[in-house]
Amino acid sequence: MSEKQAFLDAWGRESATTLKVLRAFPEGKTELKPHPSSRSAKELAWTFVFEGIGGSQAAQGEFKFPPPGMPPAMPSNWPGMIGEVEKAFKVMSDRVRQANEQQLNTTVKFATGPRQMSDLRRLDVLWYMLNDQIHHRGQFSVYLRMAGGKVPAIYGPSADEKWS
Numbered sequence: 001m002s003e004k005q006a007f008l009d010a011w012g013r014e015s016a017t018t019l020k021v022l023r024a025f026p027e028g029k030t031e032l033k034p035h036p037s038s039r040s041a042k043e044l045a046w047t048f049v050f051e052g053i054g055g056s057q058a059a060q061g062e063f064k065f066p067p068p069g070m071p072p073a074m075p076s077n078w079p080g081m082i083g084e085v086e087k088a089f090k091v092m093s094d095r096v097r098q099a100n101e102q103q104l105n106t107t108v109k110f111a112t113g114p115r116q117m118s119d120l121r122r123l124d125v126l127w128y129m130l131n132d133q134i135h136h137r138g139q140f141s142v143y144l145r146m147a148g149g150k151v152p153a154i155y156g157p158s159a160d161e162k163w164s
Contacts, residue, residue, distance in 0.1 A: 004101055007126055008093060014130060015089040018048060018137045020152050021144060022085060027078035029147035041143045045081050046074055047136050051129045052088025056095040058108050058125035096126065 001009075022045060030042040039047075075081045096104070104126075107119040120128075141151050150160035157163040 002101060003123055004096065004099075004104055007123065007130070008096055011089075011093055011096070011126075011130055014134055014137075015093075017152075017154055018133055018140075019082065019086060019089070021137055021141055021154070022048075022082050024149050024152050025078065025140075025144050026147050026149050029149075030078055030081075032143055032147050034143065034146055041140070041147065042074065042078075042081060044136060044140055044143065045085065048085045048133060049088040051133050051136075052085070052090075052092040055092040055126055055129040056088075058110065058122050058129070059092070059095040059099045059104065062108065092129075 025041065025045075030040065030045075032041045033039065038044075075084055099122075104123045105121060108122050108125060109117040110120040110125050110128075112118040112120070137154070141154065144151050151158045153161040153163065
């Protein structure tokens with residue numbers, strides 16, 4: 001299996017799980033902030049849109065943060081948020097599918113520190129975006145529990161979604 005296909009398989013699997021966690025979140029609790037310095041639940045969920053857009057840039061173009069045209073208006077309701085995340089995840093996977101292996105092994109400028117951009121291989125940026133999605137999903141699962149939602153199984157059973 002190629003690295004591109006391995007990435008696409010992992011991206012599809014992890015994105016589906018992230019969407020499952022987002023769909024479990026109580027719509028009326030999107031302003032929840034576990035700490036004054038934390039982002040609200042809706043702001044944290046918006047991060048997934050940036051990852052999809054940023055990853056799609058890394059796959060086939062120049063990475064810019066924030067991406068051109070971003071941020072679009074944040075949706076006013078939770079179903080709209082989930083729809084934007086789904087759309088960004090699909091754009092990302094479509095762009096990776098369209099890119100060939102040679103292109104994915106070229107470099108792109110990517111943020112590697114405060115006010116620092118470095119040349120990174122496009123596939124490494126894509127794996128970074130995937131890992132960042134997983135990281136933020138972990139954060140979001142804590143928000144979900146605090147909001148009184150039921151945490152779905154992620155890498156195994158949860159207290160709310162048992163496998164037995």
